[in-house]
Amino acid sequence: MVCKNCSNIYDGNFCNSCGQKATVQRLTLKEIFHNWIHVITHTDKSIFRLIVNLAKEPGVVAREYIEGKRNKYFNPLQFLVIMTTVTTFLNLTFQIMGTQLSPEVYASLSDKNKFFYQFNMFSYKYMNIYMFLSVPIAALSTRLFFANRNYNYAENLVANSFFAGEKSVLFVFAVLIIVVIPKHYTGIVLMTYTLSMFIYLFYAYKKFFLFKGFADYVRGVLSLLFMYVLHLIFMFGTFTLFFYQK
Numbered sequence: 006m007v008c009k010n011c012s013n014i015y016d017g018n019f020c021n022s023c024g025q026k027a028t029v030q031r032l033t034l035k036e037i038f039h040n041w042i043h044v045i046t047h048t049d050k051s052i053f054r055l056i057v058n059l060a061k062e063p064g065v066v067a068r069e070y071i072e073g074k075r076n077k078y079f080n081p082l083q084f085l086v087i088m089t090t091v092t093t094f095l096n097l098t099f100q101i102m103g104t105q106l107s108p109e110v111y112a113s114l115s116d117k118n119k120f121f122y123q124f125n126m127f128s129y130k131y132m133n134i135y136m137f138l139s140v141p142i143a144a145l146s147t148r149l150f151f152a153n154r155n156y157n158y159a160e161n162l163v164a165n166s167f168f169a170g171e172k173s174v175l176f177v178f179a180v181l182i183i184v185v186i187p188k189h190y191t192g193i194v195l196m197t198y199t200l201s202m203f204i205y206l207f208y209a210y211k212k213f214f215l216f217k218g219f220a221d222y223v224r225g226v227l228s229l230l231f232m233y234v235l236h237l238i239f240m241f242g243t244f245t246l247f248f249y250q251k
Contacts, residue, residue, distance in 0.1 A: 052087065055079040059171040063205075064212025067164035071156070081166040085140065088173035093133040095180045101191070120249065127244050135240060140169050142239065143206075143232045150228035151214045168209045172202050203229060 007014055009029050013022035020027070055078055058066050070078050095101070106114075106122065114122060128135065144161040156164070179198035183191050210216075210225045 052079050052084060055084060055167075056171065056174055059167055059209075060174075062212060063168060063171065063209035064215070067167050067209075067213050070167070071160045071163060081163050081170065084170040085137070085166045085173075088170040088177075089133050089136045092136070092173045092176045092180075095177065096129065096132055099180060099184060101180060101183060101195070116251075123249055124241070124244050127248050128240065135236075136169065136173070138239070139232075139236055140165050142235050143169065146228045146232035146235065147210065147214075150224045150231070151210075154214050164213055168206060171209070172205065175201055175205065 006016060006027055008020040008023060008025055008027075010025040011020065011023040013020050015021050018027050019025065055066070058078075066078060070081065105126065111119065111122065141162060143165040144158060147165065148156070148158050148161045151161075175198055179194050183194050186194070206229055207225050210228065211222075214221065214225075216222055216225065
């Protein structure tokens, strides 16, 4: 039998070179839907199991994946893409970041308030892009502050992709709460989410880098602060240079 994927000649139900099934039928909507559901809910490496594991033992998940247990876990980049898509959809659907002002109301704002209103709308519009860009920034931060752990930049990138995806799960829960409570509590929920996000990241770093002493805890705090400052500089810088309209 000749494999349709890699042209390898083999016997059996799976190609011994690339692993593709021997029986590959013409694509149908039913098959595409089945494959999608299988990827999302597969018992051994489902996205739901990954979410639970990242909540309980984020360090173990990231370390085992980096050390070679790739088939055990849902792919971190796919996880990040899916969760970013979900959070962007929820943000756009429920207008979590605020509604657009009428021209009359906008004209009455001070220059300072106009700047922050435009920045808020900018963040709202490009939320998915900045969620992705926050990952390499976080990887740079952990690579610098935990260089003694000997994880290279790519490995820090993978770990932070897992953690960023889980942060998005927290955002989903925040949105679900915002949808059912009075609107004037939205700010409190978002502040709680932000605090929970930093607590989770610190916990994830503690588990992943195996903090052993006071110095490691200080590095953890500094890496989060450095990451946050870099992210803000990048966001405000790109907004001010390319998007702000006086």
